[in-house]
Amino acid sequence: MPGMDTASTGNGLAAAKGGYRMMSAATTLPTDEAAVYRFTITGPDGKPVTDFAVDQTKRMHFYAIRSDLTGFQHLHPTMAADGTWTAPLAALRPGPWRLYASFTPDSGSGEGEDLVLSRTVKVPGTAKATTLPKVSGTTTVDGYTVAVKGDLMAGMAHELTASLTKDGKPVTDLQPYLDTYAHLTAFHQGDTAFAHLHPETRVDGDHGGPALSFHAVFAQSGDWRLFLQFRTGGKLHTAAITLHVG
The missing domain is CATH 2.60.40.1930 (Macroglobulin (MG2) domain)
Structure with missing residues (x-):
C-alpha cells in the first residue's frame, strides 16, 4: 500500500527473522566520539547477503536510538563486496543503544520482503536517562x-x-x-x-x-x-x- 512500509507491522526488536540474521562482533561502542559499526546480514543458508533491493534510493537504512529514546540517528551505510556493512555513527552518549537495519532482499527466499532487524550495544560511562517529553501534538x-x-x-x-x-x-x-x-x-x-x-x-x-x-x-x-x-x-x-x- 502506498505510504506504508510493510515492516511497520512488526516491531524490529529481533536480530533474526525469516531465516535472516543481523550479525556483528561489536557489543560496545566508544563514548562521546564518532564510531563505525560493522555488521552483516546472513540469509537462510548462513551466508552473507549481498543482493538488496533499493528502497527510497537506498539498499540499507540504518537507525540508532538510545534506550530513553534520545540520540536518534538515521544513516545509510556502505557495503563491501563480502557483504559487510559499515555505518558511520556520530558521537554516542553513555548508555544502552539499539541499532536497526531496514532492508529488502532482492533474491532468495526473502525476496521482496521488507525486514527490520536489530542488535543492542552499550556505550560505557555513567548513563543519565532523559525523561521523555510529554505527549503533545x-x-x-x-x-x-x-x-x-x-x-x-x-x-x-x-x-x-x-x-x-x-x-x-x-x-x-x-x-x-x-x-x-x-x-x-x-x-x-x-x-x-x-x-x-x-x-x-x-x-x-x-x-x-x-x-x-x-x-x-x-x-x-x-x-x-x-x-x-x-x-x-x-x-x-x-x-x-x-x-x-x-
Whole structure:
C-alpha cells in the first residue's frame, strides 16, 4: 500500500527473522566520539547477503536510538563486496543503544520482503536517562512548527497528518528527501519497538507542504517518540514529537 512500509507491522526488536540474521562482533561502542559499526546480514543458508533491493534510493537504512529514546540517528551505510556493512555513527552518549537495519532482499527466499532487524550495544560511562517529553501534538525545530494529528489505535491502520508552518505561515518549499517529502520513524517507550512510516503525498518538485499524510500502523499501545525528517533549502531537519497510541 502506498505510504506504508510493510515492516511497520512488526516491531524490529529481533536480530533474526525469516531465516535472516543481523550479525556483528561489536557489543560496545566508544563514548562521546564518532564510531563505525560493522555488521552483516546472513540469509537462510548462513551466508552473507549481498543482493538488496533499493528502497527510497537506498539498499540499507540504518537507525540508532538510545534506550530513553534520545540520540536518534538515521544513516545509510556502505557495503563491501563480502557483504559487510559499515555505518558511520556520530558521537554516542553513555548508555544502552539499539541499532536497526531496514532492508529488502532482492533474491532468495526473502525476496521482496521488507525486514527490520536489530542488535543492542552499550556505550560505557555513567548513563543519565532523559525523561521523555510529554505527549503533545506540536513541536518546533530550526524555526519550523510541526503539528501532528491522528486518532491512533494499536494494530489498526489510521491516517496521520503532519502540518508545517514557519513564522505563522504554511511551509510550501519542502524538497524531496529519499524520494518523498518527509521520512517518519517511531520508537515505543519502554522497549524501543520500531515503526517506519512514509507520507502518501505525491512528490512534485521543490514545493511540498504544508500538509503531509501518512498511513500509520503502530504494533503496540502506549507512548511513541516520532522523528520526522524533512528538507528545505538543502538542509535536513529532524523534528521529534511524542504521541500516544491507544
